[in-house]
Amino acid sequence: MSDVIRKGWCPDAWRPMMAGDGLLVRVKPRVGRLIRDQALALADAAITHGNGLIDMTRRANLQLRGVTESGWPVLLERLMALDLVDADAVREKRRNILVPPIWRQGDDSHRIACDLLARLDELPPALPGKVGFVIDAGAAPLLHDQPGDFRIERSDAGDLMLRADGRSTGCAITPSGEAEALIALAHWFVASGGAAAGRMARHDAPLPGWATGTLRAAPAAILPWRKGTSYGLPFGRIDAALLARLAAALPPGSGFRTTPWRILLLEAPVDMQDDGLLTDPADPLLRVDACPGQPACAQASVETRDLARHLAPHMAGRLHVSGCAKSCASAAPAAVTLTGRDGRYDLALDARAGSPPLRAALDRAAVLAHFGAA
Ligand code: SF4
Known part of the structure; x- marks a missing residue:
């Protein structure tokens, strides 16, 4: 083992x-x-x-x-x-490809993802394990706020473009050359020292000319x-x-x-009612991120999900309850963030987990009282 x-x-x-x-x-x-x-x-x-x-x-x-x-x-x-x-552990490690979930067989997102899946062996061996690809090639981008280092997106002119994460604009790509461009960008990332930075968004080396452009992504949509x-x-x-x-x-x-x-x-309608399924898009739990916390995670010093359930109906914006500053459930800022530390909760507003707190070292009762959820 x-x-x-x-x-x-x-x-x-x-x-x-x-x-x-x-x-x-x-x-x-x-x-x-x-x-x-x-x-x-x-x-x-x-x-x-x-x-x-x-x-x-x-x-x-x-x-x-x-x-x-x-x-x-x-x-x-x-x-x-x-x-x-995958039967090959290296290929499995590289298979980090996010696609819009409403792709259809043979559309651009599906086609490009399958092309890339077939060419994983061509990615550089030194590519860090957390690096990933986003292929958001539908008519309206759905994955604009999802992290991903090397991206294919739809431009505001309706064409496909290549964009490196952390850059606001991208470049045009030749039709059917999308996977090739992604692989080339991954090789440039490694060759230019990107592995030390870890992620494309933190790698500030100037992009090569062929990956530089002024195209902007089309206006974003949300999942219906x-x-x-x-x-x-x-x-x-x-x-x-x-x-x-x-x-x-x-x-x-x-x-x-x-x-x-x-x-x-x-992919087909099913009428199912269960406490473990949220059927109302306005359900407050859909605006909550909470990692497993105690006792499921050894790094957590606090319970997370039961507290989040109690607080959710009292929240107007997103709530993030994190068992520690590692912030596994969400890397994004939330309107209210509670971060576990030494068995208590640090409260921050419009912040990521682990940000300087507005109120520090609250116990559960104090957190509930702060939000009128006692
Ligand atoms: S954020 Fe911390 S406590 Fe929560 S799952 Fe990650 S490591 Fe565990």
């Missing part, structure tokens, strides 16, 4: 991370699609080898929690057989909510048994689309 990484890693199925509730095994559905039979088998695997809890991440991936060390090798084999994990096919997951979590019930209700050949917004999309 020496391959099992204990802490401080960007985990994937080949290199799971030890959390407070057991191993965390990340699954990256290809082009964010989980077909019905894959979902049924994944749910069974989560129950058999883990604690039956599955989290959908901000990169639209799925994480099986509470996996035992003895169960992990068997789980890995099962995930590979389901085509949910459709009753029966859009289900919110509180804190991004779904019970494996519930996932199995949803999958069983889907017609054969259909499946799910994962999203970075804690919303699970179904």
Whole structure:
């Protein structure tokens, strides 16, 4: 079991991370699609080898929690057989591609993502594991606020463009040359010392001329909510048994689309009522980010999600409750942020987790009282 990484890693199925509730095994559905039979088998695997809890991440991936060390090798084999994990660990590590969840077979987002998937071996070996690609090639960009180092986007003139994260503009690309351009930009990133910066947005070397342009992305859109096919997951979590019930209700050949917004999309309508599913797009829990906190995470000194549930109805904007300053649930600023520190909560407004607090070292009762939620 020496391959099992204990802490401080960007985990994937080949290199799971030890959390407070057991191993965390990340699954990256290809082009964010989980077909019905894959979902049924994944749910069974989560129950058999883990604690039956599955989290959908901000990169639209799925994480099986509470996996035992003895169960992990068997789980890995099962995930590979389901085509949910690559048989090559290096390719699996590089397979960080975010697409808009409403892509259609053969459209630009799907085509470019498949091109890139087929060429992962061409990426530079020294590319940091957290680096990722965003392919947001629909008519209206959906992923504008999602982090991703190397990006294909739709320009305001309707053409496709290449943009490096952290740069406000991008350049035109030749039709069908999108994957080539992404790979070339990844090679430039490594060759120009980007690995030391870690992420494209922090790498301030001037871009090469061929990747420089003045194109701006088209105005952003938001994911449409459709009753029966859009289900919110509180804190991004779904019970494996519930996932199995949803999958069983889907017609054969259909499946799910994962999203970075804690919303699970179904490819066919299913009428399901369950406490674990949010069916109202105005549900306050959809405006909340909260990491697992205590006791699931060993780095947490505070409980997070129960407190977030109590506070959510009292919030006008986004709420972020983070078990520590690492801020796993969201890197973005929130209207209200509570960060755990030494068993208490630091409160900050319009801030990221770990920002200088407005009020420090509050206990749970003081937090609830501050927001009139006592
Ligand atoms: S942010 Fe939350 S999940 Fe991440 S390390 Fe801290 S306590 Fe753990």
